Amino acid sequence: MSPPLSILLASFLFLLSISTAAEIQDSFPKCVAKHAVKSQNLRCLLPSKPKPLLIFTPLTESHVQAAVLCAKSLAVHLRLRSGGHDYEGISYTSDFKSAPPFILLDLGKLRAVDVDIRSETAWAQAGATIGELYYRISEKSKTHGFPAGLCTSLGVGGHITGGAYGPMMRKYGLGADNVVDARIVDAYGNILDRKSMGEDAFWAIRGGGGGSFGVILAWKVRLVKVPSTVTVFTVARTLEQGATKTLYKWQHIADKIDENLFMRVLINPAPPAAADSGKKRTIKTAYNGVYLGSAASLLKITKSQFPELGMARNETMEMSWIESVVYMGSFPRGTAPETLLSGKAAFVNHFKGKSDFVKEVVPEAGLEGLWRVMLEEESPLVIWNPFGGEMGRIGEGEIAFPHRKGVVFMAQYLTTWRSDKEDAGKRYEWMNKLYDYMAQYASKNPREAYVNYRDDEIGMNGVNFTSVDAVKWGVKYYKTNFERLVRVKSRVDPHDFFWHEQSIPTSLPK
Ligand SMILES: Cc1cc2nc3c(=O)[nH]c(=O)nc-3n(C[C@H](O)[C@H](O)[C@H](O)COP(=O)(O)OP(=O)(O)OC[C@H]3O[C@@H](n4cnc5c(N)ncnc54)[C@H](O)[C@@H]3O)c2cc1C
Structure with missing residues (x-):
């Protein structure tokens, strides 16, 4: 007790x-x-x-x-x-x-996870990792899963409240779309559930970002159906192997192809092939993802709708859904799913990130310009995540996460470095050059951004609880939902107890 x-x-x-x-x-x-x-x-x-x-x-x-x-x-x-x-x-x-x-x-x-297959729901406390939630579901059923992030060490508390996209988003939407109840501690120390916090607050904590409305204690989530066999793949193509044309074509099918397929693209500089070792670095594009079905059926789909990729059977692997979680979490081949219980992160580094939502195809010349910018940096990584499917069917105002219909893909830009001694200023400079370059292809008015890829360069609250910049970053993260978030905040936390650099302000700046 x-x-x-x-x-x-x-x-x-x-x-x-x-x-x-x-x-x-x-x-x-x-x-x-x-x-x-x-x-x-x-x-x-x-x-x-x-x-x-x-x-x-x-x-x-x-x-x-x-x-x-x-x-x-x-x-x-x-x-x-x-x-x-x-x-x-x-x-x-x-x-x-x-x-x-x-x-x-x-x-x-606070990391207990309680899965109930009969009602196809689970309660997960905030401190559990998303990998623990996935593992506990798979312990009870091989044909259930949950549609949230790829990185398995993410905390359920912060991750889901910002949205939580992952390999099943095109079929089932975000983690936040699949929340059915929550327990929070409000600014007065009360424990509230969905009913007692009210529908407005329950709406706000699903996509409105962490640290603004209360402390999430636990989420009750709806489980989704997964087949007993899924197929994972990574298909890498360099510039010499026609990467530019292939990526150009990918943009035409990314959001329209079968919803059981999540095919993201990881883009980074790579050493030249051995035969060309006198040459400079090239660009590698790796098509990586999960198909909720067999390899044969995946190959049929890619052959008919994306033949330019030339996906081969030996570039795919059939496995259980929980094994696909480990694969997409970038653990070494053969890692047992039990590793998900350790909460271990596969990625710990010094990094700066930014995001964009792209609604129109980037032309081939635009891609070539992107390669030039990327080749100037030592260790950049650009990741394009396809939208469409369920993401386009859910309305912009259904929960606080607004980036929906019309988004072809979300772009994430990263630059990483290893040591405190390195010049972070140079990394920021390069990141801003890339961000400026991509402005012509990104969403406009506002140029949207994903709150879970928080970026303090797009604006911050003032240190004295002022919110001078709030409109700048608020509409980027939440579009027209920002005003409603401010209204909810002013009701549930009028004295701004839950404050941070990008917490929802209690009023809009004049
Ligand atoms: C390596 C890596 C991979 C990622 N992969 C994905 C991905 O696949 N999909 C995706 O959607 N995102 C991804 N993200 C982004 C991730 O969703 C966000 O960083 C998310 O906010 C992390 O939640 P956390 O609890 O781990 O972080 P924290 O740093 O603990 O929290 C993040 C924010 O939420 C607030 N918060 C934390 N706990 C609570 C709580 N209990 N109640 C209220 N507010 C709280 C914090 O104050 C902070 O503002 C990734 C991030 C990294 C670093």
């Missing part, structure tokens, strides 16, 4: 009162180092980045209530972390050196 709230409150306040500033300064860096593995973006862990006063790891839901009440009474902010994958590290640090002091609420120990 969990201790009563009053005892928790008292012990929490006591803990704070015995910690002098010197004690905190001494023990804090050690604590951060211990927890630092929960950041995917090492750039956000630099010593110059603001650090929390302390890290509080609740063991029960009532601990979360206590954390909200205590932080409020001490006038200290809370940062909420589930899986720690935020692109700007907003869940555990701040962009402002003069950020208000904050406590990090780490939900990593």
